[in-house]
Amino acid sequence: MVVALVSLMACNKETSDMENQDSIKLIKENPLTYRLPSPRLESDMSAEEVMKKRRSHRHFVSKSIDASDVSQVLWAAYGITQKANHKQLRGGFRTAPSAGALYPLELYLLVDKVNEIEPGVYRYLADGHQIQQTIDHNVKLELSAAALNQKMIHEAPACLFYSAIYERTTEKYGSRGENRYVCMDLGHSAQNVYLQVEALHMGTCAIGAFSDDKVREVMQLPAKEEPLYIMPFGHYYNKREF
Numbered sequence: 623m624v625v626a627l628v629s630l631m632a633c634n635k636e637t638s639d640m641e642n643q644d645s646i647k648l649i650k651e652n653p654l655t656y657r658l659p660s661p662r663l664e665s666d667m668s669a670e671e672v673m674k675k676r677r678s679h680r681h682f683v684s685k686s687i688d689a690s691d692v693s694q695v696l697w698a699a700y701g702i703t704q705k706a707n708h709k710q711l712r713g714g715f716r717t718a719p720s721a722g723a724l725y726p727l728e729l730y731l732l733v734d735k736v737n738e739i740e741p742g743v744y745r746y747l748a749d750g751h752q753i754q755q756t757i758d759h760n761v762k763l764e765l766s767a768a769a770l771n772q773k774m775i776h777e778a779p780a781c782l783f784y785s786a787i788y789e790r791t792t793e794k795y796g797s798r799g800e801n802r803y804v805c806m807d808l809g810h811s812a813q814n815v816y817l818q819v820e821a822l823h824m825g826t827c828a829i830g831a832f833s834d835d836k837v838r839e840v841m842q843l844p845a846k847e848e849p850l851y852i853m854p855f856g857h858y859y860n861k862r863e864f
């Protein structure tokens with residue numbers, strides 16, 4: 623009972639430390655790991671305004687964004703909103719729903735121009751709201767080439783990348799997991815990204831057109847991860863497209 627109480631207090635302390643963190647913190651040099659600032663839960667736009675305004679943006683200005691912006695976007699995509707100890711949940715329930723709460727998605731952040739974060743590729747660790755470096759230099763130009771030369775990937779100051787570990791879902795749901803649920807999970811998460819980015823007065827575009835093999839190579843993906851989406855984001859300018 624006492625042990626349970628002490629560990630509960632420790633857990634609450636950790637939660638409150640994270641809640642109170644308003645700046646980015648370097649927590650490990652190798653691999654380079656940062657704890658991101660806590661997400662803000664208020665915005666100057668209503669959910670309805672954001673949905674009305676949402677559009678895909680493909681032209682980004684060469685202006686740095688803040689660590690608090692990438693923190694917000696990663697949290698909206700797959701952040702933990704309710705801690706839970708069950709192993710399968712990998713930390714807890716998220717901002718996006720997931721079939722069977724199996725959370726098959728893996729998220730990466732490609733950093734080019736983000737204040738206080740070294741350029742490179744980072745895996746998002748939702749438990750603890752951290753990013754951990756997997757590649758120590760900017761690969762957005764190579765990723766752009768692997769995605770039919772869609773220049774917006776190269777131009778944006780930062781980019782989200784989604785992969786999925788299908789077996790997390792197919793072990794339980796078989797072919798239905800493969801044909802439907804993983805991509806449904808992806809859609810929920812990516813829509814959160816669209817709406818969050820809009821609320822930050824920035825823009826993004828979901829990109830599904832790319833060479834799986836080339837993207838896999840550029841991102842140095844583990845064999846069990848399937849590449850699914852690329853979402854560059856940042857401040858944009860409007861250019862008439864249609």
Ligand SMILES: Cc1cc2nc3c(=O)[nH]c(=O)nc-3n(C[C@H](O)[C@H](O)[C@H](O)COP(=O)(O)O)c2cc1C
Nearest residue numbers: 676677678679680769772774827828829830831832
């Ligand atoms: C599954 C999927 C894949 C997409 N892939 C690309 C892409 O590779 N390149 C691109 O410029 N836009 C891509 N888009 C964005 C669509 O072109 C865009 O959503 C559509 O034109 C409607 O415009 P809106 O998002 O501004 O409403 C994709 C969207 C979805 C849902």
